Each structure stands twice: as C-alpha cells, then as structure tokens.
Amino acid sequence: MDNNRDTTAEPLPQTGLPATEVHGTELPQTEPSEADLPESELSDAEAAVRIVPVAELHLHIEGTLQPELILELAARNGITLPYSGLEELRGLYEFTDLQSFLDLYYANMAVLQTERDFADMTRAYLARAAAAGVRHAEIMMDPQAHLTRGVSLETCVNGVASALATSQEDFGMSTLLIAAFLRDQSEESALEVLDGLLAMNAPIAAIGLDSAEVGNPPAKFERLFAKAREAGLRLTAHAGEEGPPSYIIEALDILEVERIDHGIRCMEDPDLVERLVADRIPLTVCPLSNVRLRAVDTLADHPLPAMLAAGLNVSVNSDDPAYFGGYVDDNFSQLKAVFDLSDFDRSRLAANSIHSSFASEERKAELLDELNRG
Ligand SMILES: Nc1ncnc2[nH]cnc12
Numbered sequence: 001m002d003n004n005r006d007t008t009a010e011p012l013p014q015t016g017l018p019a020t021e022v023h024g025t026e027l028p029q030t031e032p033s034e035a036d037l038p039e040s041e042l043s044d045a046e047a048a049v050r051i052v053p054v055a056e057l058h059l060h061i062e063g064t065l066q067p068e069l070i071l072e073l074a075a076r077n078g079i080t081l082p083y084s085g086l087e088e089l090r091g092l093y094e095f096t097d098l099q100s101f102l103d104l105y106y107a108n109m110a111v112l113q114t115e116r117d118f119a120d121m122t123r124a125y126l127a128r129a130a131a132a133g134v135r136h137a138e139i140m141m142d143p144q145a146h147l148t149r150g151v152s153l154e155t156c157v158n159g160v161a162s163a164l165a166t167s168q169e170d171f172g173m174s175t176l177l178i179a180a181f182l183r184d185q186s187e188e189s190a191l192e193v194l195d196g197l198l199a200m201n202a203p204i205a206a207i208g209l210d211s212a213e214v215g216n217p218p219a220k221f222e223r224l225f226a227k228a229r230e231a232g233l234r235l236t237a238h239a240g241e242e243g244p245p246s247y248i249i250e251a252l253d254i255l256e257v258e259r260i261d262h263g264i265r266c267m268e269d270p271d272l273v274e275r276l277v278a279d280r281i282p283l284t285v286c287p288l289s290n291v292r293l294r295a296v297d298t299l300a301d302h303p304l305p306a307m308l309a310a311g312l313n314v315s316v317n318s319d320d321p322a323y324f325g326g327y328v329d330d331n332f333s334q335l336k337a338v339f340d341l342s343d344f345d346r347s348r349l350a351a352n353s354i355h356s357s358f359a360s361e362e363r364k365a366e367l368l369d370e371l372n373r374g
C-alpha cells in the first residue's frame with residue numbers, strides 16, 4: 001500500500017456527547033502483522049487477504065456463537081438440542097430471508113445460561129476478530145432475547161462485559177457495548193429493559209435497533225431513542241436491510257440516529273443518497289450477510305462498489321459471522337475476489353470504519369495512525 005496516499009475520509013462532525021465507555025486505549029503489542037511484511041514474503045493467498053487494521057461497527061455477539069461452541073455449551077448446561085449433532089446443526093444454516101435466519105439465531109441462544117457462557121462466547125469472537133485485523137469493536141447484544149427465556153440482565157450483560165473489560169490486554173482491541181432492542185417487540189418492553197440497564201449502570205455506550213425489520217418501522221421506537229439520547233447514549237439502528245429507504249429516513253429524522261446499520265436500500269432513493277453523502281452518515285454494510293439473507297442474489301450484485309462510487313461513508317462488517325460464512329477478513333477477501341477491491345478501497349473502507357466509530361477522538365487518532373503506517 002502507498003503510505004503517502006491520504007486514505008482517510010473527512011472526519012465526522014463532533015456530536016458534543018459525553019465520552020463513551022471504551023475499554024482499552026493502548027495500541028496492541030503483537031508480533032509484526034502480515035501488513036508489516038514486505039510483499040515478497042507473502043504467498044499469493046496471503047497477499048490476497050492482506051489484513052488492514054479496522055474497526056468493526058456492526059456485530060451481534062450472539063451471531064458469533066459457532067456450532068462447535070453451541071454443542072459444548074449445551075453439554076455443559078445439560079441442555080438437549082433438537083438436532084443430533086454438528087452435521088445436522090450445520091445443515092440448518094441455509095436461509096431464505098432475515099426471518100428464517102432469526103428463527104435459528106434465537107433458538108440457538110438457548111445454550112447461553114451463565115455469565116461464563118456469555119464471556120466464553122465473547123472471548124472466542126475477540127480472538128478471531130483480532131486475527132482478522134479488528135483493532136476496535138462495537139459489539140451489539142440483544143438483552144430482550146435473553147430476558148424472555150429467563151436469563152437475567154445481570155447474567156448476560158456482566159458476562160459479555162467481563163470479557164470486554166480485558167479486551168485490550170488479551171487481544172489488543174478496544175471495545176464498547178451496544179444494547180440492541182428487538183423491533184418486533186413492543187416499545188414498552190424496550191423502555192423497561194433500557195430502564196433496567198440504566199438502573200444497573202450497565203457499561204453500554206449506545207443503543208441499537210435490530211430483528212425483523214419489515215412492518216416494524218423506526219418511528220415505533222421514538223420514545224426509546226429520545227430516552228437513550230437524554231441518558232447520553234450514542235444511537236444507531238438497522239434500517240434499509242430488507243426495509244424500504246423510508247425506514248432510513250425515519251431512523252435519521254425521528255430517532256435521530258448517528259449511524260445506519262446496513263442501509264443498502266438507500267440506493268433506491270437518489271435524494272436520500274445525496275443527503276447521506278452530504279451529511280457523511282455512516283452505513284455499516286455487511287456484504288456476506290446480505291448474500292446469505294438474500295438481500296442480494298450474489299456478491300457480484302452487491303451495491304458496495306456503487307455506494308463507494310457515490311461517495312457514501314460505508315464500512316465493511318460481519319454482522320453474524322458464525323451464520324454468514326465469515327468474519328471481517330473473509331468479507332474483505334471475498335469482496336476482493338469478486339470486485340478486485342484495491343488497497344486504496346480497502347484502506348478507505350477501514351478509515352471510514354474508524355471515523356464512524358463511537359470511540360474517543362484520541363483512540364480514533366491512534367487507529368488512523370496504525371492504518372496509515374500499515
Ligand atoms: N442482520 C440482522 N438484521 C436484523 N437483526 C439482526 N439480529 C442479528 N442479526 C441481524
């Protein structure tokens with residue numbers, strides 16, 4: 001990569017919000033990465049997946065639960081699963097749309113029972129993400145999905161948070177936690193859970209909105225987002241994954257979110273694209289997820305190159321990597337194979353991810369410095 005080229009996007013405007021809870025600010029002390037090696041020392045395969053330091057902004061921790069860990073946790077907790085073993089479980093990972101995935105995603109959560117289970121799942125993600133080049137991760141969790149099956153807020157939040165608290169020492173990654181709310185449940189339920197999180201002083205930096213999109217527009221959660229904003233939390237929401245461009249507009253105008261998760265359907269509305277470009281609204285795009293959930297037919301049909309060409313502030317993320325065939329590095333390498341993604345594009349995507357994060361300005365500067373030295 002040309003180190004002298006300015007690969008950074010325009011900085012985002014300051015929000016004026018208080019500093020968010022971020023674990024870890026030191027750069028990782030690791031062996032030289034592939035990116036530090038001269039080109040000649042890389043095999044063709046390694047060069048094809050050159051690692052760039054990135055921030056992962058769109059990741060559901062429950063979507064990192066690998067089939068092997070599901071079986072291990074089921075055995076540990078004495079849970080009988082409705083399939084015979086790994087092979088049968090793996091055979092279920094064929095999806096026709098978002099709902100068909102959500103059905104399996106929620107069912108598999110049954111194995112998460114104790115703080116240790118949540119911590120083990122989180123550490124497994126951190127280890128794999130660090131190898132993928134992730135230096136800062138903003139991790140969503142779905143508290144309502146655990147409460148409704150009798151697992152307390154303390155168990156799920158403290159389990160994930162305990163692994164995040166040492167993410168810098170253990171994996172060279174700064175991290176923060178996002179409480180995501182299920183849009184197919186009521187706003188009353190969401191408000192109750194937000195109250196519980198605030199009452200326990202949960203270490204959350206932001207809230208998000210996820211689950212079944214169509215029929216559950218952002219406007220349904222106006223009071224929830226207003227309350228979170230008043231509490232000093234940052235705001236993001238899934239919109240325009242399966243839902244129409246008008247959901248993206250609602251998320252911006254009614255929820256006043258700072259970031260849009262997915263957002264790919266903005267491409268159907270040129271006026272919206274113009275607005276997103278002008279305001280540099282971050283879109284956390286998840287290419288392999290969009291293919292597996294049939295939002296696009298194939299990766300070659302993905303709008304990412306058109307989004308980049310339009311000047312949109314896009315980043316590449318893995319969403320639910322255990323379900324969609326890969327982590328951030330897999331997303332980058334498959335994009336490169338299909339679109340011949342250049343070093344410049346990858347660096348721009350990585351710079352966008354860092355600028356769009358909820359990390360402190362100091363941490364962003366460290367990450368950008370590492371990227372530009374790469
Ligand atoms: N891709 C996705 N869209 C909506 N909700 C989700 N929950 C986990 N993954 C999701």
Ligand SMILES: [Zn+2]
Pocket residue numbers: 058059060210238261319
């Ligand atoms: Zn998502």
